[in-house]
Amino acid sequence: MTGNRVAPTSTALQARVMIYQPSQRPQERAGQWMETDFGRCRVTGRLGQRHADIVESLLYVAERRREISDGGVELLVDPAKLRRTLSDRQYSHDRIKKLLRDLRAATVEIVTPELEQSGDSIIGGLIDHIIPSSMTRRDPLTGGERHLWRVRLGIALVMLMERDLSLYYSPAPIARLQYGISQAVARHVLTHKNNPVGGWYLDTLIRAVCGIAVSSMKVRNYRRRVKEDAGGLTEIGIEIDATSRVRRVTAAR
Known part of the structure; x- marks a missing residue:
């Protein structure tokens, strides 16, 4: 299945400013600022790596894109393709x-150094609404027809797609990783075109996706989980060596 027909899979800031917690079971957040080297972000709501799987897969499998007069964007999505990308076993x-x-309930606010200079921020939601489309496909399970979805993107996601660095990759291998921390590390690495000299230290990446205040015990636990996902990360094009150095081994698109 080819993807990215009408939209990128993601944008760099989504992984760099911690919109999504590095967990598959995220906590409810009440708008606390999370500071990173790339800017700061606060989320009101519950957003983790499974939510990132959904957003990336919606964008990846979208078949048509319609610009709305108020600046919004609506995508035409086949929910069966969405589930296939995510894998039926987990979803x-x-x-x-x-x-x-x-996703519909969450509000995101992002301030980058560039935005801060002008006193601006990106604020809004990621998904506004999903309604059935009049377009249908044959349903092989029932022999009847099933409706496609019209997915209206939230203004924060639209602004990121307009202003931020677009990323193109299949979200399926990331969705199949066991742990949220591995998914967050993978998404962060994929925002970088080049490896630093010698690669990243795994602990540095863990702190980049968790925040620098993460405890040493948590870092140890996360390090173990990421290494357990090493096989899945290799499929994505990310390798971890015996010294816990991480390298991207596939070229960025």
Whole structure:
């Protein structure tokens, strides 16, 4: 299945400013600022790596894109392709709906150094609404027809797509990683075109996606989890060597 027909999979800031917690079971956040080298972000709501899987997959499998007169963007999405990208084993219909409700409820505010100079910020939601489209496809399970989705993107996501560095990759291998910390590290690495000399220290990447205040015990636990996901990370094009150095081994698109 080819993707990225009408939209990038993601943008760099989404992984760099910690919109999504490095967990598959995120905590509810009440708008605390998270500071990073790339800017700061605060989220009101619950957003983790499973939510990132959904957003990336919606963008990746979208078949058509419509610009709305108020500056919004609407995508035409086949929900069956969405589930195939996410893998049915982890994502039931109800699970996807629950994650979409979280995405619709969350508010994101991002301030980068460039935005701060002008006193601006990116503020809004990621997904505005999803409604059935009049377009249908044959449903092989029932022999009947199923409706495609019209997905209206939230203004924060639209602004990121307009202003931020676009990233193109299949979200499927990331969605199949066991741990949220591995997913967050992978997404962060994929925002970089080049490796630093000698690669990244794994602990540096863990702190980049968790915040510098993360405890030493948590870093140790996260290090172990990322190494358990080493096989899946290799499929994405990210390698971890015996000295816990991390390198991207596929070229950025």
